[in-house]
Amino acid sequence: MSFHSWRNLGRSGKDRFLCLEGSYHGETVGAMAVTDVALFKDAYAPLIRSATPLPAPDARKAQDGETAIDVARKAAAALEQYLGEHHEKIAALIVEPLIQCAAGMVMYDAEYLRLARAICDRHEVHLICDEIAVGCGRTGTFFAHEQAGIRPDFLCLSKGISGGYLPLSIVLSTDQVFAAFYDDAIARAFLHSHSYTGNALACRAALATLDIFREDHVLEKNRETAKWLAEGLTGFAEQPKVRHVRQCGMIAAFDVESDDPHFTRRFYREALSREVLLRPIGNTVYFMPPYVITRQECEFMMQRSGEALRAALQ
Numbered sequence: 001m002s003f004h005s006w007r008n009l010g011r012s013g014k015d016r017f018l019c020l021e022g023s024y025h026g027e028t029v030g031a032m033a034v035t036d037v038a039l040f041k042d043a044y045a046p047l048i049r050s051a052t053p054l055p056a057p058d059a060r061k062a063q064d065g066e067t068a069i070d071v072a073r074k075a076a077a078a079l080e081q082y083l084g085e086h087h088e089k090i091a092a093l094i095v096e097p098l099i100q101c102a103a104g105m106v107m108y109d110a111e112y113l114r115l116a117r118a119i120c121d122r123h124e125v126h127l128i129c130d131e132i133a134v135g136c137g138r139t140g141t142f143f144a145h146e147q148a149g150i151r152p153d154f155l156c157l158s159k160g161i162s163g164g165y166l167p168l169s170i171v172l173s174t175d176q177v178f179a180a181f182y183d184d185a186i187a188r189a190f191l192h193s194h195s196y197t198g199n200a201l202a203c204r205a206a207l208a209t210l211d212i213f214r215e216d217h218v219l220e221k222n223r224e225t226a227k228w229l230a231e232g233l234t235g236f237a238e239q240p241k242v243r244h245v246r247q248c249g250m251i252a253a254f255d256v257e258s259d260d261p262h263f264t265r266r267f268y269r270e271a272l273s274r275e276v277l278l279r280p281i282g283n284t285v286y287f288m289p290p291y292v293i294t295r296q297e298c299e300f301m302m303q304r305s306g307e308a309l310r311a312a313l314q
């Protein structure tokens, strides 16, 4: 849609996309092109016109007294430099705001989004926020990008938008992009759709989900739940093999230093035998609980996970 809107504006040279290192945006051919995870795309490499991955603002890169904001500024400088040279060919930059989940809950400072927004504006490049994983209250605000005080040109939502009850995905855009397609000429129209596009039942489930967000004060409750997660995390921070303990709203994670190639599997089994279903990504352990988790369940999850970690490291 980004490419086509530029094309309608007479800018068909803008046919390339930018993503961040470690990005994950899904597994269709187009989505794999902006995904930087070899495991998902290697087999399909001949079919894919890969995007250029730029340095990610991963807060773990901070060295020698640097802060997450410094790392974000460095990554933004790399974006600025790249676009300075190539903006004529670039339709859009796609990002997962605040947390690159599939890369291993890689968290970064909102400063990157603020700067990326300004840089993209300067170079006439769309900013696409893929909030499929981090949208709908997961990070503390309804949309993660709100924490940077910006708006994207495109916003992708799914998962939480229907509370997980029915499958729905949405792409929102701006009036400016809409106007680029609004024409009597059919070739200028955005014709792409899917069999179940605009499914009425799924849309109704999404509307009901939004009602629940409002009526049950889900965002406020999540802030409370996030505090329980934070309390549970302190126990992990004290463990000698645990690194980079981090949290953003309803996602908590840490990395485990272990040479054991079977650590992930071992930890998964230890946790399962203690009635906790975890799915570490490599050596990154994370908690992304459903919003309805109770304090008691949260304490149970964190305590049993701690026991499982100690067992897995023995």
Ligand SMILES: Cc1ncc(COP(=O)(O)O)c(C=O)c1O
Pocket (backbone or CB within 6 Å): 024, 025, 026, 027, 096, 101, 102, 130, 131, 132, 133, 134, 158, 169
């Ligand atoms: C950030 C992000 N984008 C895209 C996707 C893929 O979404 P879908 O399976 O609906 O294509 C995911 C799935 O986990 C995701 O985390």
